Amino acid sequence: MSQGRMLTFNIFRYDPQEPGDKPKMVKYQLEEAPGMTVFIALNMLREQQDPSLQFDFVCRAGICGSCAMVINGMPTLACRTLTSKYPKGEITLMPLPGFELIGDLSVNTGKFMREIAERLKLWLHPNEQDSDIHRLEAPMSPEEAAKLYELERCVECGVCVSACATKQMRDTFVGAVGLMKIARFELDSRDQRSAEDFYHVIGNQDGVFGCMTLLGCQDNCPKDLPHMQQIAYLRRKMAVTLV
């Protein structure tokens, strides 16, 4: 079997738990294998070269959203990024900016997602009839269900938050993930919240009117979610809500 090329990884290393540790970039070399992803490479580096290397993963298949990181300047999922994508064989890995750093490439996206869900009340608010468990739930049209499923594909990886310069400048901005989830409940006929209710949540500088349409979310989302269309939809909807 022919030998693969040698890959060079520049990896951000910093453990906030370790007293005296300072952020640094550490270089690793690894032989490339066919079909190798950045995620596979990281596991090999951890197994063979440095067991202290911290990064997150669960599913290895772009479903859990845990392995998001900045790969050569692009926030994306490590498990869906082939090393063959980089002809020079040099790969720089940074943790997602905008989140609490756990260590090295591992960040606490869960904390952010929970906070945003609580702040924006990102759960179904059923009308009184649907709250009655003794009644049959009203059927949903397949078209509406398809629309909701499309937006439900979000894996909360945090890429849209890291790719958004607006969010980096304004910490309280809800980001594309918050707006996408609001759009999901706004489209849901079972949710009793009116446009005015949603306006009071996202009709401000931290919500849809704070979005400057830089579209880092749209261009980097590993699930190809229609952020641009959804934010434009919310903006148009909210713009005529309180007049």
Place this chain on the structure above:
Amino acid sequence: MNVKSLLSHHNHYASLGSPWSAKADKVQSVTGVMLGCFLLAHLHFESSILLGKEAFFHVVQFLEGGMFSSTGHGFPVVTKVFSIFIMAVVIIHAAVALRRFPAQLGQWRALRRHMHGINHKDSHAWFWQLVTGFILFFLAPVHIFTMITNPEIGPHLSAERVYHANAWLLYILLLPAVVIHAMIGLYRVAVKWGFTHNRAGLRKVAKVLIVYLMVIGLLSLISYMFIGQELTLPVTPYVP
């Protein structure tokens, strides 16, 4: 009223959205589109000098309402009034667009750090829109104020302004700033409100327009320089 009710009132008002958030966003887009469209027309009108002095003369007479005077000559006061209107639109646009500026040092550093770490073309385009917007705070009012105080336009009068009054120095800085700001801005308004989903096509149109407007703007500026060079002071207005 006890502490609990005060707290609940506070939370209630804090969570309420203001209609001004939507209004500010709409006003920014509407005034931006007005100014962008005005710029497209403006640069074409003033570039009519490339077709000769007579062409520019007729364009000016037409825009100054020459058809309403018995002599066919326009009224410079039209330019004055229109300039005041444009100034007002610029001020409103600047006032609402200020919301977007990274006014605090920490925000500016976050933006620079982000641009350094993340490769993203549209974010970089916005950065240039921000820089040019900042430049326009100072350059645009100078130009518009000149047109309010000295609204006389014509092949010789404009050339005198450009060459002898050294307005070329202002225009050479104003032209790239306003063209880049306006074309990226028009592109952004279109995608922001979802007028089009063809982003790649629109981006190409914006790029082509930036180059095209810079070329016609620069060429006409050079024309005015040449015309100005040949003029003897005091300047007599051009008559075909």
